[in-house]
Amino acid sequence: MMTPIRRHLNPLAIVVFWFRYMASLFWLVPVVLFSNGSRTFELLGTAGCFLLLTIMAVVRYWWYRFEIGNQAITIHSGVIFRKQVHIPYAKIQTLQRQQWFYFKPFHVLAVSIETAGQSHDEAEGSLPAVSQRVVDQLQKLVNKQSQDPSSAVSNSSSVIAAQSQPVAEQREDSNRSPELEQNRSAAVSAGEKYKISWRDLNTYALTSVGVVPILLGLLWLYSKLDDLLPDRVMNQAVNTFVHYSFLIIIAVLIFSLLLGTIVSYLTIVQRYYHFVLSKRNQQLTTEKGFFQRNTISASQSRIQAVIFRQTVLRQLLGLVSVQLVLASTATKAEDENNLVMLPVIDRSKVPIVHRFINWVPTDLPAFDPISWAGRWRMIRNAVWLSLIPVVPLVYWLRPWGWWSLLLMPLAVLMGLYAGRQMGIRQIDATHLAIRVGSHFQRDTVIVAKPKLQSVSIKQSIWMKRVELAHLILNIRQGDDVQALRVRYLALADAEQIYGWYRGQTD
Amino acid sequence: MIKGDALPEKIKVVWRISALGTLIFGLLITGGLLFAQHFWGWWQWLVLAALALTVVYTLIGFAIIPYRYRYWRYRISTDSVEIESGFFFHVLTAIPISRIQNVTLEAGPILQWQHLQTVNIETAATTHKIESVLPVTAEQLKEQIMTLATGVVDDDTD
Numbered sequence: 001m002m003t004p005i006r007r008h009l010n011p012l013a014i015v016v017f018w019f020r021y022m023a024s025l026f027w028l029v030p031v032v033l034f035s036n037g038s039r040t041f042e043l044l045g046t047a048g049c050f051l052l053l054t055i056m057a058v059v060r061y062w063w064y065r066f067e068i069g070n071q072a073i074t075i076h077s078g079v080i081f082r083k084q085v086h087i088p089y090a091k092i093q094t095l096q097r098q099q100w101f102y103f104k105p106f107h108v109l110a111v112s113i114e115t116a117g118q119s120h121d122e123a124e125g126s127l128p129a130v131s132q133r134v135v136d137q138l139q140k141l142v143n144k145q146s147q148d149p150s151s152a153v154s155n156s157s158s159v160i161a162a163q164s165q166p167v168a169e170q171r172e173d174s175n176r177s178p179e180l181e182q183n184r185s186a187a188v189s190a191g192e193k194y195k196i197s198w199r200d201l202n203t204y205a206l207t208s209v210g211v212v213p214i215l216l217g218l219l220w221l222y223s224k225l226d227d228l229l230p231d232r233v234m235n236q237a238v239n240t241f242v243h244y245s246f247l248i249i250i251a252v253l254i255f256s257l258l259l260g261t262i263v264s265y266l267t268i269v270q271r272y273y274h275f276v277l278s279k280r281n282q283q284l285t286t287e288k289g290f291f292q293r294n295t296i297s298a299s300q301s302r303i304q305a306v307i308f309r310q311t312v313l314r315q316l317l318g319l320v321s322v323q324l325v326l327a328s329t330a331t332k333a334e335d336e337n338n339l340v341m342l343p344v345i346d347r348s349k350v351p352i353v354h355r356f357i358n359w360v361p362t363d364l365p366a367f368d369p370i371s372w373a374g375r376w377r378m379i380r381n382a383v384w385l386s387l388i389p390v391v392p393l394v395y396w397l398r399p400w401g402w403w404s405l406l407l408m409p410l411a412v413l414m415g416l417y418a419g420r421q422m423g424i425r426q427i428d429a430t431h432l433a434i435r436v437g438s439h440f441q442r443d444t445v446i447v448a449k450p451k452l453q454s455v456s457i458k459q460s461i462w463m464k465r466v467e468l469a470h471l472i473l474n475i476r477q478g479d480d481v482q483a484l485r486v487r488y489l490a491l492a493d494a495e496q497i498y499g500w501y502r503g504q505t506d
Numbered sequence: 507m508i509k510g511d512a513l514p515e516k517i518k519v520v521w522r523i524s525a526l527g528t529l530i531f532g533l534l535i536t537g538g539l540l541f542a543q544h545f546w547g548w549w550q551w552l553v554l555a556a557l558a559l560t561v562v563y564t565l566i567g568f569a570i571i572p573y574r575y576r577y578w579r580y581r582i583s584t585d586s587v588e589i590e591s592g593f594f595f596h597v598l599t600a601i602p603i604s605r606i607q608n609v610t611l612e613a614g615p616i617l618q619w620q621h622l623q624t625v626n627i628e629t630a631a632t633t634h635k636i637e638s639v640l641p642v643t644a645e646q647l648k649e650q651i652m653t654l655a656t657g658v659v660d661d662d663t664d
Contacts, residue, residue: 327630461593
């Protein structure tokens, strides 16, 4: 493999391209169905379209080529506008493999390669259909890079720590992985594996189902219908709907809510079906999905932060969801753009995380709460915010609007909750633990100093008197920034962390 | 307050000009509304509100210039850049040099006329701005940051 050869994708890519073109022409279907043209014309047109799409797909396939070099992969694509992407393995953040069930018999997968470059919602490199052999080769090269000590990995201490794990923990069947043989030099390959149980998956799906996403889904469906159906049909449907009595509307609403709940439950079960997390050679890999097997792998050193997420519901049930913040958009379909590392585990099983990522503490750290002066301000702010809808509702919607006053005790509760969760502490020389709560959900974030891009202390003139300040820690998430805001912290504490971050004193 | 450098004195002129700009813009809007009131019978309070807003906004703009200047500080040390600003809303930011991805210098027409430049410091996640520096300082700063940034191992998103 000294001189990289230009290779084509698997011929099944033609099918992939064909369906993609087809999907982009889907809006034509109603036009054809509702038009008054003659049958023969329609048939001819459709056949012509199919032929044209086939030719386009074949041409695109022919011009889509890639080279797997020693240091980088190069992808050539495009017919009229030629494009050439060059990605060094050392810069790859995540490698994502997707395989639909109908491609499984052919051992063909789609691969997306993501770097930290900001190419907005699009993978820097993608191979829509390649054979398993090619994927393995690519993965091997990427793994080699992430192990190479010269490849600018800052927390090299973690690499050493991982290698000192006992041989007994090596649970991988080594005959299945040729790269393992190659990497004998890395004294022990610390293999770890976590497989989700059916019970955990079920719990995860049940505790994830929220009303808001369902309503959004219905709204989306409505807008889609609005687009697809002609106005006349839509108006008629809405009119008949309005004519039914109030009761039926309520029944329909409850029914659609139920349906939405079931659908979103099934969606989650489908998405995280047979979830497997594994670690090998500093590479973390999650694998999941029923219809489409989705495998994402990232080097341990690419993890920007680890989040332990608990909604109030999960908190009450003693459950935690663990997520990874990555500088890649491969995870945009998951929980708030983070890679789900462990969908849901029992609070007592948190030490598992340490086995996969050794700089994460073996248990959720405890925090000193912020002062009551700060907590009172959190409550006050929540109440102020609730006044924005409450005041106009009370003023203009006389009898019914009064119900909105119920938002105020809710706001007090929310402020109380957020204030109680807020906290920050240093867990060792290079790691911070931060806990923030909002909207009845709390996140415990573990982050390493090298991944903090910048840190700010904010203080308004009114906070000066009581010596409180906000501490804002910025980390990279996906293509964007995630600001961790520890609010109304004692100024001295904020300054201490700030000083630690700056790394020197005057 | 950190023991850093203040912005160049000339930035006050730029701020005054931009406050004047808001005044002109506000007066134009007010004029437009007056026109609309006269010919199409729009509400009169709209005109008064626009005028009041313009006056108040401009006055505040002019009034806070000394404070803005007094509380703006930046400091570039061997391993970090620190930026501080604001009296009523005080913000202090630290950016380690090793996190800096690129530095951009820019200047609009007013800044060019005053021979000033804005420095934008970008990390993998955030962008920070030093509102204005003299061209000499800008060049020096760029050099310093770039040499420091190339000298250290990049440990940002990697």
